[in-house]
Amino acid sequence: MRADARAKRAAVLTAAVDVFTERGVEIPLDEVARRAGVGIATLYRHFPTREALITGAYVQQIGMLCDGVEKLLADLPPDEALITWMQNFVGHVAGRPGMAQALKSVVVSTDHEAAALSHAKVYTALEELLDAGVDAGLFRADVTVDDLAGALSGFSLSVGSPGSQDRADRLIRIFVDGVKATG
Amino acid sequence: MRADARAKRAAVLTAAVDVFTERGVEIPLDEVARRAGVGIATLYRHFPTREALITGAYVQQIGMLCDGVEKLLADLPPDEALITWMQNFVGHVAGRPGMAQALKSVVVSTDHEAAALSHAKVYTALEELLDAGVDAGLFRADVTVDDLAGALSGFSLSVGSPGSQDRADRLIRIFVDGVKATG
DNA sequence: CACTATATGGAGGATTCCTCCAGTTAACAA
DNA sequence: TTGTTAACTGGAGGAATCCTCCATATAGTG
Numbered sequence: 206m207r208a209d210a211r212a213k214r215a216a217v218l219t220a221a222v223d224v225f226t227e228r229g230v231e232i233p234l235d236e237v238a239r240r241a242g243v244g245i246a247t248l249y250r251h252f253p254t255r256e257a258l259i260t261g262a263y264v265q266q267i268g269m270l271c272d273g274v275e276k277l278l279a280d281l282p283p284d285e286a287l288i289t290w291m292q293n294f295v296g297h298v299a300g301r302p303g304m305a306q307a308l309k310s311v312v313v314s315t316d317h318e319a320a321a322l323s324h325a326k327v328y329t330a331l332e333e334l335l336d337a338g339v340d341a342g343l344f345r346a347d348v349t350v351d352d353l354a355g356a357l358s359g360f361s362l363s364v365g366s367p368g369s370q371d372r373a374d375r376l377i378r379i380f381v382d383g384v385k386a387t388g
Numbered sequence: 389m390r391a392d393a394r395a396k397r398a399a400v401l402t403a404a405v406d407v408f409t410e411r412g413v414e415i416p417l418d419e420v421a422r423r424a425g426v427g428i429a430t431l432y433r434h435f436p437t438r439e440a441l442i443t444g445a446y447v448q449q450i451g452m453l454c455d456g457v458e459k460l461l462a463d464l465p466p467d468e469a470l471i472t473w474m475q476n477f478v479g480h481v482a483g484r485p486g487m488a489q490a491l492k493s494v495v496v497s498t499d500h501e502a503a504a505l506s507h508a509k510v511y512t513a514l515e516e517l518l519d520a521g522v523d524a525g526l527f528r529a530d531v532t533v534d535d536l537a538g539a540l541s542g543f544s545l546s547v548g549s550p551g552s553q554d555r556a557d558r559l560i561r562i563f564v565d566g567v568k569a570t571g
Numbered sequence: 572c573a574c575t576a577t578a579t580g581g582a583g584g585a586t587t588c589c590t591c592c593a594g595t596t597a598a599c600a601a
Numbered sequence: 602t603t604g605t606t607a608a609c610t611g612g613a614g615g616a617a618t619c620c621t622c623c624a625t626a627t628a629g630t631g
Contacts, residue, residue: 208629352555384566574631576628576630579626585621586617598607
């Protein structure tokens with residue numbers, strides 16, 4: 206990709222995050238293009254659909270949330286680390302319209318490069334957390350990374366109304382209790 | 389409401405379910421109106437927004453899924469009844485575009501009459517299941533109906549891709565194990 | 572510097588949304 | 602049955618949004 210194209214692409218993503226945060230993901234895409242100082246055609250070339258733009262906008266943030274797993278595992282026992290990490294993740298999703306949707310599409314598909322990269326990051330993070338728990342004998346051995354990813358995605362999708370943040374935190378705790386149950 | 393209005397309303401809902409099932413919830417609403425044999429204005433009068441229509445379309449099905457809890461509880465121990473009921477629910481949501489979204493809006497709000505009714509049905513069903521488990525000493529006592537509703541909503545929202553049905557079934561089983569854990 | 576593949580912007584046709592209002596009809600009383 | 606009225610209906614059409622096309626501009630290369 207040409208350097209100018211890369212810059213415009215980044216500008217579009219930045220603008221998209223801002224606009225989505227302020228006014229939701231249903232906003233006309235012209236607004237995003239204007240905010241990015243870019244023609245509407247440029248936006249559509251980089252992101253053919255609204256969904257592609259939403260996914261693109263949050264891929265970076267999802268990646269950042271995946272860092273720091275090592276630190277958590279160093280400071281906390283595996284079960285608490287998993288709980289804390291998932292709660293932190295869901296906390297970041299709440300109030301960011303579209304981010305849960307982006308997470309879901311990243312979890313279920315590896316269609317394009319960016320999605321595949323994020324998918325790998327999320328799965329790697331969850332795998333570290335899961336392995337730590339299994340190695341410590343805290344988690345049952347039949348739980349898969351897919352299970353954790355599905356739970357994370359589901360809980361993220363269900364936040365978005367007042368009070369649902371607390372509820373999501375509770376759900377995560379109950380779920381991880383299930384992961385621990387000697388079943 | 390006048391009798392003719394009630395009939396048209398029902399026709400719109402039937403058409404909406406059909407069209408949503410065939411072609412997703414993003415379909416132009418003109419299509420729904422045409423299929424229902426109704427003017428577009430009539431559709432908009434009964435359902436001012438697309439979301440209202442989606443919710444309305446699935447309220448009935450959600451209600452039906454809530455029946456039969458008694459029978460489950462008669463045939464199965466409370467934990468298996470809860471698992472079976474939730475799995476059955478999520479199974480019905482899969483492949484019905486928009487139904488998960490309808491469930492979520494019904495769970496989080498009681499804005500209008502239809503939503504309030506469905507909300508009550510879902511909560512009543514879950515309450516029976518929860519109480520049965522708590523009474524039997526199988527479930528921890530600090531789990532709330534809200535928790536179960538949130539989990540059901542979250543798991544429903546995360547289905548919708550091949551293989552996610554099985555995963556949802558697994559998630560429900562793990563979650564209910566968490567509900568049982570003696571915390 | 573010249574050349575070319577690549578990227579750009581915005582006009583505008585196509586689609587979809589959603590409101591308005593003139594005409595129709597169900598419900599009810601006499 | 603008939604008259605009255607409040608409620609309901611359909612669809613035209615203005616407004617908003619989508620998304621493609623293509624003439625122009627520019628980065629990258631030798």
